[in-house]
Amino acid sequence: MDVAIIGIGIHPFGRTEGVSGLEQGVHAARGALKDAGLEWTDMEFAYGGSSAAGNADAMVSKLGLTGLQFINVSNGCATGGSALQSAYMAIQSGMFDIGMAVGFDKHPRGAFTVNPQAGGLGKWYGDIGMALTPQFFGMKIQRYMHEYGISEDALVRVAVKNYKNGAKNPNAWRRIPFSYEDVASSQMVCHPLRKYMFCSPAEGACAMLLCRADKAKQYASKPVFLKAVAVKTRQFGSFEVFSQSQALNRAPAPTAQAAAAAFEMAGTGPEDIDVAQLQDTESGAELMHMAENGFCEDGDQEKWLREGHTEIDGKLPVNTDGGCMANGEPVGASGLRQVYEICLQLRGEAEQRQVPNNPKTGYTHVYGAPGLSGVTIMTN
Amino acid sequence: MASVANQVPIAEGLFTWPSNDPRLLGSKCRDCGVVTFPAQSGCPACCGEATETIELERRGKLWTWTIQGFLPNRPPYEGPETPETFKPFGVGYVELPGQVRVEARLKTEDPAKLRIGMDMALVVEKYVERDGKDVIAYFFQPADET
Ligand SMILES: [Zn+2]
Numbered sequence: 002m003d004v005a006i007i008g009i010g011i012h013p014f015g016r017t018e019g020v021s022g023l024e025q026g027v028h029a030a031r032g033a034l035k036d037a038g039l040e041w042t043d044m045e046f047a048y049g050g051s052s053a054a055g056n057a058d059a060m061v062s063k064l065g066l067t068g069l070q071f072i073n074v075s076n077g078c079a080t081g082g083s084a085l086q087s088a089y090m091a092i093q094s095g096m097f098d099i100g101m102a103v104g105f106d107k108h109p110r111g112a113f114t115v116n117p118q119a120g121g122l123g124k125w126y127g128d129i130g131m132a133l134t135p136q137f138f139g140m141k142i143q144r145y146m147h148e149y150g151i152s153e154d155a156l157v158r159v160a161v162k163n164y165k166n167g168a169k170n171p172n173a174w175r176r177i178p179f180s181y182e183d184v185a186s187s188q189m190v191c192h193p194l195r196k197y198m199f200c201s202p203a204e205g206a207c208a209m210l211l212c213r214a215d216k217a218k219q220y221a222s223k224p225v226f227l228k229a230v231a232v233k234t235r236q237f238g239s240f241e242v243f244s245q246s247q248a249l250n251r252a253p254a255p256t257a258q259a260a261a262a263a264f265e266m267a268g269t270g271p272e273d274i275d276v277a278q279l280q281d282t283e284s285g286a287e288l289m290h291m292a293e294n295g296f297c298e299d300g301d302q303e304k305w306l307r308e309g310h311t312e313i314d315g316k317l318p319v320n321t322d323g324g325c326m327a328n329g330e331p332v333g334a335s336g337l338r339q340v341y342e343i344c345l346q347l348r349g350e351a352e353q354r355q356v357p358n359n360p361k362t363g364y365t366h367v368y369g370a371p372g373l374s375g376v377t378i379m380t381n
Numbered sequence: 382m383a384s385v386a387n388q389v390p391i392a393e394g395l396f397t398w399p400s401n402d403p404r405l406l407g408s409k410c411r412d413c414g415v416v417t418f419p420a421q422s423g424c425p426a427c428c429g430e431a432t433e434t435i436e437l438e439r440r441g442k443l444w445t446w447t448i449q450g451f452l453p454n455r456p457p458y459e460g461p462e463t464p465e466t467f468k469p470f471g472v473g474y475v476e477l478p479g480q481v482r483v484e485a486r487l488k489t490e491d492p493a494k495l496r497i498g499m500d501m502a503l504v505v506e507k508y509v510e511r512d513g514k515d516v517i518a519y520f521f522q523p524a525d526e527t
Contacts, residue, residue, distance in 0.1 A: 111454070112451070112453075112454060114454045114456075114457075115454075115457060116456075116457065117457050123392050123395075123419065124392070124457070125391040125392035125395065125518070126457075127456065127457020127458060127459075128391060128457065128458065128459040128460075129391060129459075129460070129486055129508065129518055130449060130453045130458050130460055130470065130472075130486065131472060131484060131486070132453075132457050132458075133449065133453055135449075136447050136449055136472050139447030139448075140445040140446060140447045140472070140473065140474065141445070143445045143446060143447060143497070144444065144445035144497065147445070147497045188450070189448070189450050190450045190451065191447045191448065191449060191450055192446075192447050192448040192450070192492050193447075194447075237415075237425050237426045238426075244484060245418060245419060245483075245484050246407070246417055246418035246419075246481045246482060246483050246484060247444075247474060247481070247482040247484075248415065248425075248426065248481065248482075249476070249479075249480075249481065249482065
């Protein structure tokens, strides 16, 4: 049973004073229903989650107490992607015909606060100042740049591109482009990564309506088909966030595993992808994820960026909506934001940031603590 | 130097303590030989359950590093600084030969003095004073500075 996305909804990302994360989720859910011309009473099930803004199933008190199956999803940075995968499996299994995946969040300002014990780490690890995700990203890209001869220029170019794309996205948070100089001279946060190379915790919500592919045309003139959904966790030997120690051997990252599983499921390869959203927690992440997802060789990224291959009119546009950098990171919503953007691109509705020549196949990728990744592949 | 009675390790079992020559403690899998830090009961490589606690090497090579540039959130951070007194600090992974790469605070915060592949040495010393006692933690520093 193939699965289609027939409705999409979003609450603008960034900071919305006086509107709770849950209310932003309700806004996105109503948007997705309206997009498909459906009512909440038509939903047979929903999967939803947030990391810091409460239980998604509390949305039913506002959307209506229809008695549907509503399951809360909590899976770190892959919460939105996991909600989508759960909805996909619910339909693919034949158990349901139509339902919703929704994610929202509202984080306090400043860096994410981590609870080491909840992640199975000793209290000392936070006490001494090592339970910070930016350190991991700094250390991973430091090593990567050393191994593959990549310079700071590439880190700056990723950020400049993403803010430029964000400026064309009415739902993005940061819509003023930063110059190369702005990024290159911003404050050093975790060497070699600077302030404007990082995304920040934020707010926002996204919702998707999914149905059996054979019924998609009843609801949507331009359905988008989910060809693959894969979530993988770390294996022994990959370099992951919050690792008190690392193995001497090296193993492929969870991203590489999720990508391989998704390409196999979809029966396609990296060369078939027309537009991609790749996790850009910071510039280094987008760089490394270009290679981990199979789009380029390790070390080719700097050349790709200088030649503009990941720009909206390039051979593989990456983060056309501005990514996490321009949208901020509401953990529960980010994965679904990527899917929202791919749906717009495949429907030809991305306006100022529309990828030219009618893209047919899109790709999304999330990565997060403590070492998990989710990938989807979609076609129109 | 303060008496041992006035010193407490930041966590039990991370390193030998008290000791004149403290060593980090890891675990080695009896089945596949893989070493982890800190010591743990199961093996992340082969899923075996039989591990033994071993003392880790005191010296190794810097595998990667960064400089923490802002005061971490408290909790979980419990270091002694205030926003006014905070100074960036180094963090890295040190590869202990034939064993494991250990994550550690570094005793230098100057990017010009850190280089992937450089020799590093273990230092076990006071991290912070808490409840009238010195809290002892582990660090690595460039071997030519020890
Ligand atoms: Zn083993």
